[in-house]
Amino acid sequence: MLVWLKHRPNLHDAVAAAVMVFALVAAVFASQSAGQGLDRPGQRVAARVRTEMIAPPPTPAPPVEPVEYAEVTPDDAVAINAKVPFSTDPNPAARPMKLTGTPETLARSTDCLAAAAYYEAATEGDDGMRAVAQVVINRLRHPAFPKSICGVVFQGSERTTSCQFTFTCDGSLARTPSIAGWKRAREIAEQAIAGKVFKPVGHSTHYHTNWVVPYWSGSLDKVAQVGTHLFFRWTGWWGTPGAFRGAYAGVEPAITRIAALSPAHAMGSDAQLADATGPAPMLELGKKGARSLNIVSAGGDAFVVVIDRKVNPNSLPSLALSACGQKEFCKFMAWTDAEKAPKAFPIELAEQRSLSFSYLRNKSSGFERMLWNCREFSRTDANQCMKAS
Numbered sequence: 001m002l003v004w005l006k007h008r009p010n011l012h013d014a015v016a017a018a019v020m021v022f023a024l025v026a027a028v029f030a031s032q033s034a035g036q037g038l039d040r041p042g043q044r045v046a047a048r049v050r051t052e053m054i055a056p057p058p059t060p061a062p063p064v065e066p067v068e069y070a071e072v073t074p075d076d077a078v079a080i081n082a083k084v085p086f087s088t089d090p091n092p093a094a095r096p097m098k099l100t101g102t103p104e105t106l107a108r109s110t111d112c113l114a115a116a117a118y119y120e121a122a123t124e125g126d127d128g129m130r131a132v133a134q135v136v137i138n139r140l141r142h143p144a145f146p147k148s149i150c151g152v153v154f155q156g157s158e159r160t161t162s163c164q165f166t167f168t169c170d171g172s173l174a175r176t177p178s179i180a181g182w183k184r185a186r187e188i189a190e191q192a193i194a195g196k197v198f199k200p201v202g203h204s205t206h207y208h209t210n211w212v213v214p215y216w217s218g219s220l221d222k223v224a225q226v227g228t229h230l231f232f233r234w235t236g237w238w239g240t241p242g243a244f245r246g247a248y249a250g251v252e253p254a255i256t257r258i259a260a261l262s263p264a265h266a267m268g269s270d271a272q273l274a275d276a277t278g279p280a281p282m283l284e285l286g287k288k289g290a291r292s293l294n295i296v297s298a299g300g301d302a303f304v305v306v307i308d309r310k311v312n313p314n315s316l317p318s319l320a321l322s323a324c325g326q327k328e329f330c331k332f333m334a335w336t337d338a339e340k341a342p343k344a345f346p347i348e349l350a351e352q353r354s355l356s357f358s359y360l361r362n363k364s365s366g367f368e369r370m371l372w373n374c375r376e377f378s379r380t381d382a383n384q385c386m387k388a389s
Helices: 001-006 010-034 043-051 074-083 104-139 149-153 178-192 282-286 313-324 349-353
Strands: 205-211 222-224 227-231 288-293 302-307 327-336 357-362 367-372
Touching: 043 367, 104 149, 104 178, 104 205, 104 222, 104 227, 149 349, 282 313, 288 313, 302 313, 313 357, 313 367
Parallel strands: 302 327
Antiparallel strands: 205 227, 222 227, 288 302, 327 357, 357 367
């Protein structure tokens, strides 16, 4: 286009004049808007477009705070969230982002994204999972967040609470997805990293269910609702399309926590050591907090483990999965007090009462469950607590 204009000087002059006129009109419009307030939709659109076009502010991107919730009942939370109005500013769709990399990198990014979509929103249906996947992509493109899919999804997962995506630190990963559900989540993830955009959530970087109230929700623009999830973007320039220009790192870390779901994440990880016939070596389990491990059943599918009292309770599901490997049936029982741990079956009542963590799997019946002794390890979900005896 520039070459063509160079050979048409008269037309070039006309275009230049038109640009000058347009700039003058825009300046007048801006002046009127500043004096009268942005009351009409057209004015709000123009203002937001101007905001996107200017350079980023001199201040750094907003900090990514740990997620903390107000102590309110679910019913009160729904009422509180309903009173927060949706932003009346435009909610443009995000630009497509197609990830590139080695087959292993793409497989890892797909499975991290699928895990977020499934564990965060499988009950919300396809659109719910698409919305979560879009938030992950949006975060990757924003300067405030890591530059890989797995880095975004598992940011803060080393903490016992307040991780960025709840499923990464509340023990949910010990629950095996249904075959159909995981297949669908992977399909949605594949579409997202291939450039498919879920438009309704725009440039949202945050979301929460309507039955909780995060402390940050009042400081962001509420822009959409998909199922029970409410979606938010940052206010000001950091929430406009201009802020979302980050480049993909092109590499993905291996996440041991999803190695049982993803061959790409199992490769080179200690989860590979847990095979179908026996537990991972004690040295590897020791890195996850095990002090000792005994196989106490003739079939080698029941384990009694003594764990460190200071172990991160969210690491216990990973420890159990590493010990159980791919066994059809597995019973994993952990105690923090070695004196109270049983030496053989049957387990006495007093020993059962002092149990710290348990994991039971029976693939033939589709049963899988994990429980914590909440007198030792606090959980945000009471359903994860053993019955008090």
